[in-house]
Amino acid sequence: MIQLQNVTLTFPDGENRITAVDNVTLRGTNGTVTGITGPSGSGKSSILAVAATLLRPDSGGVLIGNSSDMTDAAQLSKHEATQLRRERIGIVFQQSNLLPALTAREQLQVMARLGGGTSRNQRAKIDARADELLDAVGLTEHAGKRTHQLSGGERQRVAIARGLVHEPEVLLVDEPTSALDQERGAKIMELISRLTHERDTATLLVTHDLGHRDTLDDLVTVVDGRITTPIAGGAPTR
C-alpha cells in the first residue's frame, strides 16, 4: 500500500512559492490501479514524484507498506530514500528513459541488480526474473534488441517490465499511453492492469486519457493541486 497523507509540495516562483500539491491525501491499495487525472499543470506529476520519493514534500507523509512494515518515506534521508526506491518502488515515467546501449533483457537485469545482490546465485535469480517478466509483457522474442530496434509500444512494455523486475510493492506510472496510438495504448493499459492484479502491486497511474477508464480500479481528479473528486469508490480526500 502507498498512502500520501496531507501532502503539500511547493516550488520557488520568483520571490514567492507556487503550491503544486495542496494537502493531498490519496491511497493506493495492493492489487489496484488508481488513476490520477486532471488538467495540465494541476499537479499530477508532482504527486507521482513525491510518491516516488524523488521530491520531498514540504509537509505530510508518504507511507509505504502494510501496518506491520510501514515506512514514512517523507522522513528518510536521501540515501535511505534511494534504497527504498530501489527495493520497493517501481517507476515507469514519461519518455521511458531506456538506456540506448542495452538490450531489453539488460535493461531489466541492470535495474534488478541495483536493488539486489551480486552473488552468482542472486544474479541467476535476477536473470530468471527478467526473462519471466519479458515473457509476461510479450517480449521474449525481442529480448536481445537494443532500444532503437524497438517500436514505441515495445519500449513502453520494456519500461513496464523494468519497473516490476525488482518485485516492488508500489508501481508508479506517468502517462503510459501518451506516445502511442489508440490500439497500442489500450494494450499497454490492459497489461498494466493485469500485472497489477497478478503481482498485487499498489499502482498509481497518471493519465489525461479517460478512454481507458475501464482498466482503472479507482480514479481521482486533481485540480489546482487538490483532489476534487473520488469516483466510484475512489481514494479518500481531505
Ligand SMILES: Nc1ncnc2c1ncn2[C@@H]1O[C@H](COP(=O)(O)OP(=O)(O)OP(=O)(O)O)[C@@H](O)[C@H]1O
Ligand atoms: N521544478 C519545478 N519548478 C517550479 N514549478 C514547477 C516545477 N515542476 C512543476 N512545477 C509547477 O507545479 C505545477 C504542477 O505541475 P505538474 O507537472 O505536477 O502538473 P501536471 O498535472 O503533471 O501537468 P501535465 O499534465 O502538463 O504534465 C505547475 O504549475 C508547474 O508549473
